[in-house]
Amino acid sequence: IDFKIITNNGTHESMKMLIDLKNIFARQLPKMPKEYIVRLVFDRNHESMCIIKDNTKVIGGICYRKYPTQRFAEIAFLAITATLQVKGYGTRLMNKFKEHIQKQDVEYLLTYADNYAIGYFRKQGFYQEIKMQPDRWKGFIKDYDGGTLMECYVHPIIDYGN
Template sequence: IIKNNGNSKNFKSLWVLKQLFENQLPNIPRSYITRLIFDKNHQSIILVNFEKKKFQIMGGCSFRLFKRQQILELVFFAVKTKYQAKGYGSYLLMLLKDYARFHGFKTIITCADNNATNFFFKQGFSPTISVPKIFWSGFIRDYEDIILMEFTISSKFNYVNLSYFLFSIVFL
């Protein structure tokens, strides 16, 4: 988990993540990506590959925590094109789900465009928002031409262990 806390390593990682989001999410204004990535209220998870001793970001997500509402808002989510359809996005999302579970959050809410809805459906997200709007309205943005989607966190389920199990089945 990285965030803008004044640490130069974190800043460099966030800068590379910002570039990934700009490339993979071309419909989102660059100024908006920059503002949210470096906002001190947002955190990020980065999936890294150390190919030939070189640090390379494979994918990442940025999110904001609403502790009182027990909601995690997934703001940006992207995987580099060459790593897509190989399970890395699913693994990244499982890491986020476990982070939310570990910190006592009940719900992940995200905005999905037409390109992302199938991915989020496959990951267990639903377009039916069970959290009453009064709890998230004014905190979580609801944009035009997108679908607001929700994932309900199970406090008893370890999502990362599931991913290890699924990867071992795929690669046996």
């Protein structure tokens, strides 16, 4: 298992992985319009951390956007392919992601969790109580009806890699 940060940099390899990840999101997040998923996954402001099995096969990932001046990042989409869910990959992915984002001087993560995924996010240290001051994040991320806003504090010295 490898974890790779993929951006839309025009290379064949990145394109292929982003397409595979987009297809996992589209299948696992059926309420999300497909065009919206495509737009964000290939948007230059967004990056994705992919979990890759056997060197080439994307089995899941996180698509996110950093707001460096505000020192937070928003998780737009997160999914693991259906046959490999509830085997611990989602937890490993989140730990790797925290380890990565911590090095980028990000202090908070925000996400609109599907009702179905609230339990997962809680286990990963996300809370419905938002500690960041509103002026730090409001207006930066869109309001979104279909989900519950959750926040996670990324401690600057905790070793999330363990």
